Amino acid sequence: MAGSNNDMNVLHAFPLFNDILQGKAPDMSYVVNGNEYKYGYYPGDGIYPEFATFVKSFSFPVDEKRKLFKLAQESERKDAERAFGVLKQRCHIIKHPTRTWDRAKLTTVLTACVILHNMIIEEEGRAICSYTGNDVLNPPAVIQVGSSTYFSRVLEIQNREKHHNLWHDLTEHIWGRQLQWGNGDGDKKDEGNDYDENADDDDEADEDDDKE
Template identity: 30%
Template structure:
């Protein structure tokens, strides 16, 4: 445990703790693999869950206080350097951020901007959100130095478990500090018989396709951006 935590928090090499904890390099590496796998298996459901209704209400209130009604947060892609890194678009396509929304299970969101009504929350992206995401990821890197440099393992499963473990422990720290100080931080049985397969469009599939189209609708996207510009100008135009 000591060797594993030193590798995660200080980013030291596995053989750098040989004399300190009296175990070999290979044992340290195997201990790290077992540790991160166990943390993800035991704590993912609690500390990597999707936002619930209370979380969404809090996020919407925070966004509204900053002049962005309906905003759920900022989104950007931060790369952990490997020779096989994906670009931002591929990373977002593989992300589960919008999975509940496409499945029709996301918490309802309704708000009005510039006298136009919307029923889907949004995330700020690109340059405006980059500083927020980089700042949040910087906090994670400061606590767990192992995610600062190049990835040290070739198997993506191990790399994913390591990153998820760091995020889980970061969320544990935030939860503990929030409870201790009373402060809400801004950062942040299978049947043996197989069912018959139908090739007809099911209502759930049709709903999924419709939700996916709503998320990617360019007209709504452009309208929302224009409404936000006018809304922010109404709030802060006189001060410019």
């Protein structure tokens, strides 16, 4: 109904996890902070449930680690929103009303726009991954809806403990990476930006040059 499309209603009506549940999604396993995870995740705000496939921010970060994670998570969410903005700017068909279209046509149009956008990025030499025409994608075995494997994946996605473990591991990973890039002192980080202990010296040297 009009006016009822809040985030949770859209989530429950949207087939977001169907490919994962039916085994159609590509392998998205990864290791963070020494622990392996099977499925990718989406950055979201506090309204979303504590699923293993959602990573939310800290509402009230109490230490530097959580403050840094909050900055990184919110930055990723802004990147995702900007990506849709770029698509709408480049492919104006996405900006037009589509209430008279069916779901299959909407999927085809959006997929075509994403493919065209990626082709443009690749042609400009700004692609972040590469592939060749000889690459073979082996389709995974499809899992039947209602089978034991299907429901086991439902439980894995809705695993609250896994959600909190991923939350913790990502926080530690981002903090450790910041220490590695900086000088090893987390107290000297400036709101998530890389700290350069020689920056002040460089500024003073520039001022001396200007005076000379």
